[in-house]
Amino acid sequence: MSDHEFIAIIDSGVGGLTVAREVMRQLPGESILYFGDNARCPYGSRAPEEIQAFSFQMIEFVSKFPIKALVVACNTATAVVLEEAKKRLPLPVIGVIEPGARAAIGVTKTNRIGVIGTETTIRTKAYELAVKQLRPDSFAFGLACPAFVPLVETHRQHTEEAQKEVERTLAPLQGLDLDTLILGCTHYPLLAPLIQEAVGPKITLISSAEETASEVSRLLGGLTDGFSPGKALPLFPPRHCFYTSGNALSFQRIAEEWLGFPVEVESRPLEKLYQS
Ligand code: DGL
Secondary structure: OOOOOOEEEEEEOOOHHHHHHHHHHHHOEEEOOOOOHHHHHHOOOOOOOHHHHHHHHHHHOOOOEEEEEEEEHHHHHHHHHHHHHHHHHOOOOOOOOOHHHHHHHOOOEEEEEEEEHHHHHHHHHHHHHHHHHHHHOOOOEEOOOOOOOHHHHHOOOOOOOHHHHHHHHHHHHEEEEOOEEEEEOOOHHHHHHHHHHOOOOOOEEOEEEEHHHHHHHHHHHOOOOEEEEEEOOOOOOOOOOEEEEOOOOHHHHHHHHHHHOOOOOEEOOOHHOOOO
Protein backbone atom coordinates (compact mmCIF):
# COMPACT_ATOMS: atom_id res chain seq x y z
CA MET A 1 0.00 0.00 0.00
CA SER A 2 2.80 2.45 0.89
CA ASP A 3 4.25 1.97 -2.63
CA HIS A 4 1.39 4.05 -3.97
CA GLU A 5 0.43 7.64 -3.53
CA PHE A 6 -3.29 7.80 -4.17
CA ILE A 7 -5.64 10.39 -5.51
CA ALA A 8 -8.39 10.21 -2.89
CA ILE A 9 -11.97 10.58 -4.10
CA ILE A 10 -14.85 10.94 -1.66
CA ASP A 11 -18.60 11.06 -2.07
CA SER A 12 -21.71 10.34 -0.04
CA GLY A 13 -22.10 7.14 -2.11
CA VAL A 14 -21.57 5.84 -5.63
CA GLY A 15 -21.90 9.22 -7.38
CA GLY A 16 -18.19 10.02 -7.16
CA LEU A 17 -17.55 7.00 -9.39
CA THR A 18 -18.55 9.22 -12.30
CA VAL A 19 -15.58 11.43 -11.44
CA ALA A 20 -13.33 8.44 -10.64
CA ARG A 21 -13.95 6.96 -14.09
CA GLU A 22 -12.90 10.19 -15.75
CA VAL A 23 -9.80 10.56 -13.54
CA MET A 24 -8.83 6.99 -14.49
CA ARG A 25 -9.36 7.79 -18.17
CA GLN A 26 -7.38 11.02 -18.15
CA LEU A 27 -4.68 9.88 -15.71
CA PRO A 28 -4.32 6.16 -16.36
CA GLY A 29 -1.09 5.89 -14.37
CA GLU A 30 -2.62 7.17 -11.13
CA SER A 31 -3.90 5.07 -8.25
CA ILE A 32 -7.32 5.90 -6.83
CA LEU A 33 -8.52 5.53 -3.27
CA TYR A 34 -12.31 5.87 -3.16
CA PHE A 35 -14.53 6.23 -0.15
CA GLY A 36 -18.32 6.29 -0.45
CA ASP A 37 -20.37 7.00 2.66
CA ASN A 38 -23.27 4.89 1.38
CA ALA A 39 -24.47 4.14 4.92
CA ARG A 40 -25.41 7.80 5.40
CA CYS A 41 -26.35 8.65 1.81
CA PRO A 42 -28.10 10.88 0.78
CA TYR A 43 -26.33 13.93 2.16
CA GLY A 44 -28.38 16.29 0.00
CA SER A 45 -31.29 16.82 2.37
CA ARG A 46 -29.21 16.99 5.56
CA ALA A 47 -28.30 20.10 7.56
CA PRO A 48 -25.02 21.79 6.59
CA GLU A 49 -23.51 21.04 10.03
CA GLU A 50 -24.14 17.34 9.52
CA ILE A 51 -22.75 17.38 5.96
CA GLN A 52 -19.67 19.14 7.30
CA ALA A 53 -19.16 16.61 10.12
CA PHE A 54 -19.64 13.60 7.81
CA SER A 55 -17.39 15.06 5.12
CA PHE A 56 -14.54 15.63 7.54
CA GLN A 57 -14.94 12.07 8.82
CA MET A 58 -14.46 10.84 5.25
CA ILE A 59 -11.46 13.13 4.87
CA GLU A 60 -9.98 11.83 8.11
CA PHE A 61 -10.40 8.26 6.86
CA VAL A 62 -8.69 8.79 3.49
CA SER A 63 -5.98 10.88 5.14
CA LYS A 64 -4.74 7.73 6.87
CA PHE A 65 -3.50 6.52 3.49
CA PRO A 66 -0.65 8.04 1.49
CA ILE A 67 -2.61 10.50 -0.65
CA LYS A 68 -1.35 13.30 -2.86
CA ALA A 69 -4.65 15.00 -3.73
CA LEU A 70 -8.24 14.96 -2.57
CA VAL A 71 -11.21 15.20 -4.90
CA VAL A 72 -14.46 16.10 -3.15
CA ALA A 73 -16.56 14.32 -5.80
CA CYS A 74 -19.82 15.40 -4.24
CA ASN A 75 -21.46 18.68 -5.13
CA THR A 76 -23.27 18.84 -1.82
CA ALA A 77 -20.04 18.45 0.18
CA THR A 78 -18.22 20.78 -2.20
CA ALA A 79 -20.85 23.47 -1.60
CA VAL A 80 -20.55 23.09 2.17
CA VAL A 81 -16.93 22.18 3.01
CA LEU A 82 -14.59 22.81 0.09
CA GLU A 83 -13.11 26.07 1.35
CA GLU A 84 -12.57 24.72 4.86
CA ALA A 85 -11.04 21.50 3.51
CA LYS A 86 -8.62 23.52 1.37
CA LYS A 87 -7.54 25.44 4.47
CA ARG A 88 -7.09 22.34 6.61
CA LEU A 89 -5.28 19.99 4.20
CA PRO A 90 -1.67 20.37 3.06
CA LEU A 91 -2.39 19.00 -0.43
CA PRO A 92 -4.41 19.93 -3.51
CA VAL A 93 -8.16 19.74 -2.79
CA ILE A 94 -10.45 19.82 -5.80
CA GLY A 95 -14.22 20.26 -5.78
CA VAL A 96 -16.72 19.65 -8.56
CA ILE A 97 -18.76 22.86 -8.72
CA GLU A 98 -16.32 25.32 -10.26
CA PRO A 99 -15.25 22.78 -12.94
CA GLY A 100 -18.91 22.04 -13.72
CA ALA A 101 -19.74 25.72 -14.11
CA ARG A 102 -16.69 26.22 -16.33
CA ALA A 103 -17.68 23.30 -18.54
CA ALA A 104 -21.20 24.72 -18.94
CA ILE A 105 -19.90 28.17 -19.87
CA GLY A 106 -17.68 26.53 -22.47
CA VAL A 107 -20.71 24.91 -24.12
CA THR A 108 -23.65 27.33 -23.84
CA LYS A 109 -24.50 29.48 -26.84
CA THR A 110 -27.46 31.33 -25.37
CA ASN A 111 -26.18 31.75 -21.78
CA ARG A 112 -29.38 30.15 -20.50
CA ILE A 113 -28.18 27.44 -18.13
CA GLY A 114 -30.11 25.09 -15.87
CA VAL A 115 -28.64 23.34 -12.83
CA ILE A 116 -30.10 20.28 -11.18
CA GLY A 117 -28.78 19.06 -7.84
CA THR A 118 -29.61 18.06 -4.31
CA GLU A 119 -31.67 20.32 -2.07
CA THR A 120 -28.57 21.58 -0.29
CA THR A 121 -26.59 22.28 -3.46
CA ILE A 122 -29.48 24.21 -4.96
CA ARG A 123 -30.23 26.05 -1.71
CA THR A 124 -26.62 27.31 -1.46
CA LYS A 125 -26.87 28.69 -5.02
CA ALA A 126 -23.21 27.67 -5.40
CA TYR A 127 -23.63 26.84 -9.10
CA GLU A 128 -25.57 29.95 -9.94
CA LEU A 129 -22.85 32.03 -8.28
CA ALA A 130 -20.06 30.14 -10.05
CA VAL A 131 -21.80 30.51 -13.42
CA LYS A 132 -22.47 34.22 -12.87
CA GLN A 133 -18.90 34.81 -11.81
CA LEU A 134 -17.66 33.32 -15.07
CA ARG A 135 -20.32 34.99 -17.21
CA PRO A 136 -22.21 37.77 -15.44
CA ASP A 137 -24.87 38.20 -18.12
CA SER A 138 -25.97 34.55 -18.00
CA PHE A 139 -29.31 33.23 -16.75
CA ALA A 140 -28.98 30.30 -14.33
CA PHE A 141 -31.94 28.36 -13.01
CA GLY A 142 -31.58 25.81 -10.19
CA LEU A 143 -33.89 22.86 -9.55
CA ALA A 144 -33.61 20.38 -6.67
CA CYS A 145 -34.20 16.72 -7.54
CA PRO A 146 -34.31 14.90 -4.17
CA ALA A 147 -35.64 11.62 -5.61
CA PHE A 148 -32.74 11.01 -8.00
CA VAL A 149 -29.96 9.92 -5.62
CA PRO A 150 -32.01 7.14 -3.94
CA LEU A 151 -32.86 5.77 -7.40
CA VAL A 152 -29.16 5.48 -8.25
CA GLU A 153 -28.03 4.21 -4.86
CA THR A 154 -30.56 1.37 -5.04
CA HIS A 155 -29.62 0.57 -8.64
CA ARG A 156 -33.06 1.45 -9.99
CA GLN A 157 -31.81 3.83 -12.68
CA HIS A 158 -32.88 1.51 -15.51
CA THR A 159 -36.48 1.14 -14.34
CA GLU A 160 -39.75 2.60 -15.58
CA GLU A 161 -40.23 4.09 -12.13
CA ALA A 162 -37.01 6.07 -12.61
CA GLN A 163 -38.11 7.25 -16.02
CA LYS A 164 -41.43 8.55 -14.65
CA GLU A 165 -39.73 10.20 -11.67
CA VAL A 166 -37.16 11.96 -13.84
CA GLU A 167 -39.82 13.19 -16.24
CA ARG A 168 -42.04 14.46 -13.42
CA THR A 169 -39.21 16.18 -11.53
CA LEU A 170 -37.77 17.93 -14.58
CA ALA A 171 -41.12 19.23 -15.87
CA PRO A 172 -40.49 22.75 -14.38
CA LEU A 173 -37.56 23.17 -16.79
CA GLN A 174 -39.89 23.19 -19.76
CA GLY A 175 -40.46 26.58 -21.32
CA LEU A 176 -37.31 28.11 -19.79
CA ASP A 177 -35.54 27.96 -23.13
CA LEU A 178 -32.32 26.53 -21.69
CA ASP A 179 -29.59 25.26 -23.99
CA THR A 180 -27.39 23.71 -21.29
CA LEU A 181 -28.16 21.70 -18.17
CA ILE A 182 -25.55 21.05 -15.50
CA LEU A 183 -25.84 17.70 -13.76
CA GLY A 184 -24.98 19.29 -10.42
CA CYS A 185 -24.82 16.04 -8.50
CA THR A 186 -22.24 13.37 -9.24
CA HIS A 187 -24.93 10.67 -9.07
CA TYR A 188 -26.87 12.16 -11.98
CA PRO A 189 -24.65 11.03 -14.90
CA LEU A 190 -25.92 7.54 -14.08
CA LEU A 191 -29.39 8.83 -14.96
CA ALA A 192 -28.17 10.80 -18.00
CA PRO A 193 -30.10 8.85 -20.67
CA LEU A 194 -33.38 9.42 -18.80
CA ILE A 195 -32.56 13.07 -18.12
CA GLN A 196 -31.72 13.66 -21.78
CA GLU A 197 -34.96 12.00 -22.84
CA ALA A 198 -36.94 14.18 -20.43
CA VAL A 199 -35.41 17.53 -21.44
CA GLY A 200 -35.08 16.79 -25.15
CA PRO A 201 -32.13 16.68 -27.55
CA LYS A 202 -31.67 20.46 -27.84
CA ILE A 203 -30.30 20.76 -24.31
CA THR A 204 -26.65 19.77 -23.75
CA LEU A 205 -26.04 17.91 -20.50
CA ILE A 206 -22.91 18.84 -18.58
CA SER A 207 -21.24 16.57 -16.06
CA SER A 208 -18.42 18.11 -14.04
CA ALA A 209 -16.43 14.86 -14.17
CA GLU A 210 -14.31 15.67 -17.22
CA GLU A 211 -13.40 19.18 -16.22
CA THR A 212 -12.71 18.07 -12.63
CA ALA A 213 -10.34 15.36 -13.85
CA SER A 214 -8.56 17.91 -16.05
CA GLU A 215 -8.16 20.14 -13.02
CA VAL A 216 -6.68 17.25 -11.02
CA SER A 217 -4.28 16.67 -13.88
CA ARG A 218 -3.31 20.36 -14.03
CA LEU A 219 -2.78 20.57 -10.29
CA LEU A 220 -0.65 17.44 -10.25
CA GLY A 221 1.32 18.71 -13.21
CA GLY A 222 0.35 15.71 -15.32
CA LEU A 223 -0.84 15.33 -18.87
CA THR A 224 -4.54 15.05 -19.56
CA ASP A 225 -4.03 12.53 -22.34
CA GLY A 226 -2.11 9.94 -20.38
CA PHE A 227 1.51 9.11 -21.01
CA SER A 228 3.72 10.73 -23.59
CA PRO A 229 7.02 9.26 -24.83
CA GLY A 230 9.03 11.75 -22.78
CA LYS A 231 7.18 11.07 -19.56
CA ALA A 232 8.64 8.62 -17.05
CA LEU A 233 6.57 5.52 -16.42
CA PRO A 234 5.34 5.09 -12.85
CA LEU A 235 7.35 2.73 -10.67
CA PHE A 236 4.28 0.67 -9.83
CA PRO A 237 1.19 -0.12 -11.87
CA PRO A 238 -1.84 1.83 -10.65
CA ARG A 239 -3.91 0.32 -7.93
CA HIS A 240 -7.48 1.26 -7.19
CA CYS A 241 -8.98 0.74 -3.73
CA PHE A 242 -12.66 1.13 -2.97
CA TYR A 243 -14.16 1.52 0.48
CA THR A 244 -17.76 2.01 1.49
CA SER A 245 -19.43 2.58 4.84
CA GLY A 246 -22.38 0.61 3.45
CA ASN A 247 -22.90 -2.70 1.71
CA ALA A 248 -19.84 -3.78 -0.29
CA LEU A 249 -21.75 -6.01 -2.72
CA SER A 250 -24.25 -3.39 -3.70
CA PHE A 251 -21.45 -0.83 -4.17
CA GLN A 252 -19.47 -3.35 -6.23
CA ARG A 253 -22.40 -4.06 -8.54
CA ILE A 254 -22.87 -0.39 -9.38
CA ALA A 255 -19.11 0.28 -9.58
CA GLU A 256 -18.44 -2.59 -11.99
CA GLU A 257 -21.31 -1.59 -14.24
CA TRP A 258 -20.13 2.01 -14.38
CA LEU A 259 -16.37 1.45 -14.52
CA GLY A 260 -16.50 -1.60 -16.77
CA PHE A 261 -13.95 -3.73 -14.91
CA PRO A 262 -14.01 -5.93 -11.81
CA VAL A 263 -13.37 -4.15 -8.53
CA GLU A 264 -12.85 -5.25 -4.97
CA VAL A 265 -14.77 -3.27 -2.41
CA GLU A 266 -14.12 -3.25 1.30
CA SER A 267 -16.92 -2.39 3.65
CA ARG A 268 -15.79 -0.08 6.43
CA PRO A 269 -18.69 0.37 8.85
CA LEU A 270 -18.77 3.78 10.46
CA GLU A 271 -17.85 2.52 13.91
CA LYS A 272 -14.68 1.02 12.41
CA LEU A 273 -13.83 3.95 10.19
CA TYR A 274 -10.82 5.01 12.18
CA GLN A 275 -9.34 1.60 12.88
CA SER A 276 -6.39 0.78 10.64
N1 DGL B 1 -23.35 12.83 -5.11
C1 DGL B 1 -23.62 13.92 -4.26
C2 DGL B 1 -23.61 15.24 -4.96
O1 DGL B 1 -22.90 15.36 -5.94
C3 DGL B 1 -24.69 13.90 -3.24
C4 DGL B 1 -25.78 12.96 -3.22
C5 DGL B 1 -26.41 12.95 -1.86
O2 DGL B 1 -25.81 12.33 -0.98
O3 DGL B 1 -27.46 13.56 -1.68
O4 DGL B 1 -24.24 16.16 -4.56
